[in-house]
Amino acid sequence: MMMRLRPHRRTVLAGLGAALLCPRADALAASAPATRKVGGIEVVVVSDGVLNVPLSFSLPETPLSDAAALFKAHGLPEAGAPSQTNVVLIKSGRERVLIDAGSGPGFQPTAGKLQENLEAAGIAPDSITKVVFTHGHADHLWGAIDDFGDGDRFPNASYVIPAAEWDFWTDPDTATRVPDALKGMALGTARILKMIEKKVERRRNGETVAPGLTYLATPGHTPGHMAVSVTDGGQHLIVGGDVLTNTAISFARPDWRIGADFDRDQGIATRTRLLDQLATDRIALIGFHLAWPGFGAVERAGTAYRFMPL
Numbered sequence: 001m002m003m004r005l006r007p008h009r010r011t012v013l014a015g016l017g018a019a020l021l022c023p024r025a026d027a028l029a030a031s032a033p034a035t036r037k038v039g040g041i042e043v044v045v046v047s048d049g050v051l052n053v054p055l056s057f058s059l060p061e062t063p064l065s066d067a068a069a070l071f072k073a074h075g076l077p078e079a080g081a082p083s084q085t086n087v088v089l090i091k092s093g094r095e096r097v098l099i100d101a102g103s104g105p106g107f108q109p110t111a112g113k114l115q116e117n118l119e120a121a122g123i124a125p126d127s128i129t130k131v132v133f134t135h136g137h138a139d140h141l142w143g144a145i146d147d148f149g150d151g152d153r154f155p156n157a158s159y160v161i162p163a164a165e166w167d168f169w170t171d172p173d174t175a176t177r178v179p180d181a182l183k184g185m186a187l188g189t190a191r192i193l194k195m196i197e198k199k200v201e202r203r204r205n206g207e208t209v210a211p212g213l214t215y216l217a218t219p220g221h222t223p224g225h226m227a228v229s230v231t232d233g234g235q236h237l238i239v240g241g242d243v244l245t246n247t248a249i250s251f252a253r254p255d256w257r258i259g260a261d262f263d264r265d266q267g268i269a270t271r272t273r274l275l276d277q278l279a280t281d282r283i284a285l286i287g288f289h290l291a292w293p294g295f296g297a298v299e300r301a302g303t304a305y306r307f308m309p310l
């Protein structure tokens with residue numbers, strides 16, 4: 001997603017504009033967790049709040065009238081709905097594994113709610129044993145640090161990050177390679193990775209990251225982006241991170257180039273491949289930014305796909 005080190009006046013104004021078009025944006029934020037089972041593993045979706053991202057950022061190469069028509073056909077506001085932030089908590093034996101950590105307080109005022117939503121559900125931050133990151137964007141990683149910006153939000157957790165993602169965000173050249181809107185985010189992510197370095201394990205495609213959880217390489221959105229495959233008792237779920245970010249666009253028009261994708265062509269190729277796999281093998285999905293709680297199946301619809309909430 002789009003980000004700056006701290007809310008920038010233009011970002012705030014853009015967010016305000018989206019909020020005015022959709023005045024109940026905050027009310028759309030889910031607070032009570034949603035729970036599913038994958039075999040003996042309990043999968044709990046906890047909200048970090050909502051994000052307001054201007055369409056001019058998400059779809060910089062698509063006429064906005066085309067996007068409005070697609071949203072309308074899906075029963076959505078013509079400017080799109082606010083983006084959810086569906087953080088996954090895995091309960092497996094004694095392990096309490098978060099997949100991504102939300103944004104913390106420094107990103108958008110409607111987000112950074114993960115800790116309060118966990119605590120409201122009776123889940124203490126110090127009970128989290130591991131945080132597995134899908135990628136280094138602010139809304140997935142910055143929440144690992146507490147609201148004071150100098151300590152771990154989950155003090156007893158170790159961290160797992162895709163090795164290629166670590167290499168990308170810790171490379172001093174990355175801040176000069178990303179679009180202007182993401183420069184502040186690149187610096188912020190590099191700073192946080194430095195803070196947590198001693199507790200980070202780097203893992204590659206196909207490697208186990210926690211019991212029942214393996215990384216699935218899905219590059220394009222970021223160079224090292226990984227989905228997380230959850231399997232137990234013959235059941236299978238894929239936590240898709242930011243491969244499929246919009247309930248309408250990602251499924252009906254996976255070929256549209258997405259502004260937040262670092263490599264937009266690779267993003268399309270990865271998205272199309274994952275959609276085919278999810279539909280063919282009938283694997284359930286949780287998408288981080290999909291309509292709350294982001295859990296559903298993928299079906300073929302003509303030459304494209306549709307998301308069926310479960």
Ligand SMILES: [Zn+2]
Pocket residue numbers: 001135137221242260
């Ligand atoms: Zn992202």
